Amino acid sequence: MGKVIDNVDVICQHKSDGEIIPLRFRLMNEDGLYETYTIKGYRQIMRKDLYTTPDGLTVCSNDNVYECRVMTLEMYRTVRLYFNRTSCHWRIAI
Numbered sequence: 001m002g003k004v005i006d007n008v009d010v011i012c013q014h015k016s017d018g019e020i021i022p023l024r025f026r027l028m029n030e031d032g033l034y035e036t037y038t039i040k041g042y043r044q045i046m047r048k049d050l051y052t053t054p055d056g057l058t059v060c061s062n063d064n065v066y067e068c069r070v071m072t073l074e075m076y077r078t079v080r081l082y083f084n085r086t087s088c089h090w091r092i093a094i
Contacts, residue, residue: 002054002055002079002080002093002094003093003094004055004056004057004091004092004093005027005091005092005093005094006089006091007027007028008025008026008027008081008090008091008092009025009026009034009090010022010024010025010081010083010090011023011024011025020064020083021042022039022042022066022068022081022083023038023039024036024037024038024039025037025039025081025090025092027092037070037071037072038070038071039068039069039070040069040070040071040076041068041069042066042067042068042069042081043066043067044064044065044066045065045066045067047059047061047065048061049061053065053080053082053093055080055093057082057091057093059082062084062085062086063082063083063084063085064082064083064085065080065081065082066080066081066082066083067079067080068080068081077094079092079093079094080092080093
């Protein structure tokens with residue numbers, strides 16, 4: 001189970017067909033400074049039912065789930081971004 005952070009800023013692209021593409025996100029580190037990460041690749045997980053993710057979050061059809069690849073410390077890592085379309089709120093699991 002990963003660490004879930006509720007306060008994440010995300011820059012994304014909204015396409016005309018309603019698709020959302022995450023491009024960048026930033027997090028506040030322990031020192032109170034923002035760290036910005038560029039998403040190198042992503043995969044949207046499409047499910048219509050209510051389920052629990054490997055990070056322990058319960059998501060439904062109102063949530064978009066993205067598995068994103070980012071470069072940190074010269075290594076690629078996979079993180080999950082969660083977007084709730086009802087509240088327009090982003091969360092991240094590291």
